[in-house]
Amino acid sequence: MSLSSDPAALLLLSGMAAAKEKHPFESVDLGSAAKVLMAAATHPVDYAKTLIQIGHEPVPPRQAKTMLGRPALALPSVFR
Secondary structure, eight states: OOGGGOHHHHHHHHHHHHHHTOOGGGGSOHHHHHHHHHHHHHHHHHHHHHHHHTTOOSSOOEEEEOTTSOEEEEOOOSOO
16 A cells, blocks of 8 residues: 555645645734833834833923922923
């Protein structure tokens, strides 16, 4: 009995041939690609957050007054 007459062997060989003809991008996991793109998009925000958490101040404080009129140093914020 030869391999060419065995239907199971032919099915196995045809499946192996089909597996070899796969497109290179079919093996890319879309979930992983989405994670990489999201990490690249949010990197600047994460970087700024880390700098703020460790106390980095890129702009020097300015002279200001408190609500009671006393002199104070103020850092830039949303309000000013």
